[in-house]
Amino acid sequence: MFELLSNIKKLFFYNAERDFYAKHFPSVRDDQSIIQFRPMSKLDIAAACEIEKQVYDFPWGDRIFRDCFRAGYSAWVFEKLGKVFAYGILSFGAGEAHIMNFCVSPEEQLKGYGQKLMGHLIEIARQNRTTTMFLEVRPSNSGAINLYVKLGFNEIGIRKNYYPTENGREDALMLGMDLTVPNSDKLGE
Numbered sequence: 001m002f003e004l005l006s007n008i009k010k011l012f013f014y015n016a017e018r019d020f021y022a023k024h025f026p027s028v029r030d031d032q033s034i035i036q037f038r039p040m041s042k043l044d045i046a047a048a049c050e051i052e053k054q055v056y057d058f059p060w061g062d063r064i065f066r067d068c069f070r071a072g073y074s075a076w077v078f079e080k081l082g083k084v085f086a087y088g089i090l091s092f093g094a095g096e097a098h099i100m101n102f103c104v105s106p107e108e109q110l111k112g113y114g115q116k117l118m119g120h121l122i123e124i125a126r127q128n129r130t131t132t133m134f135l136e137v138r139p140s141n142s143g144a145i146n147l148y149v150k151l152g153f154n155e156i157g158i159r160k161n162y163y164p165t166e167n168g169r170e171d172a173l174m175l176g177m178d179l180t181v182p183n184s185d186k187l188g189e
Helices: 002-012 016-024 026-030 042-055 062-071 113-127 142-151
Strands: 035-039 074-080 083-093 096-104 132-137 154-165 168-178
Touching: 035 113, 042 062, 042 074, 042 083, 042 096, 062 074, 074 113, 083 113, 096 113, 113 142, 132 142, 132 154, 142 168
Parallel strands: 096 132
Antiparallel strands: 035 074, 074 083, 083 096, 132 168, 154 168
């Protein structure tokens, strides 16, 4: 089913010129101008599930992503040469934004895309007039924690036994950001 949806997406969103240059001029793959930030569609769920499987021991499945669409969450992807390589999902309520999921594919990590995507999500939260943004992160995920702190998030608490592990449960660090304080110097660097 996932493969069928991906093939349908390729039919409708095929860009022959882009694909020609990517094939014959490999350096184009590193060109930042070919990266697109756009709303996630249901056709992107298969790609997001594949990234989940590569990154997480306990990945989200198709049903969870579909539930996010049904709930009306704000879902976004980063795409390069027609391929989704990062995504983020936000919920909004009571003047707050909550990052439900945020992930960059392994082959695209450590290139600054996580920071750019998070910068976009923060701006979307501000455009929705939210005053605070929250997220949870595993204490063992030092790379993500460093990124979030660099962007202006602060530790505000702990959620006990939040994440599943092979041997039980792991706590989550709760991080928050006051969106009424400008952080424009930190976004998209």
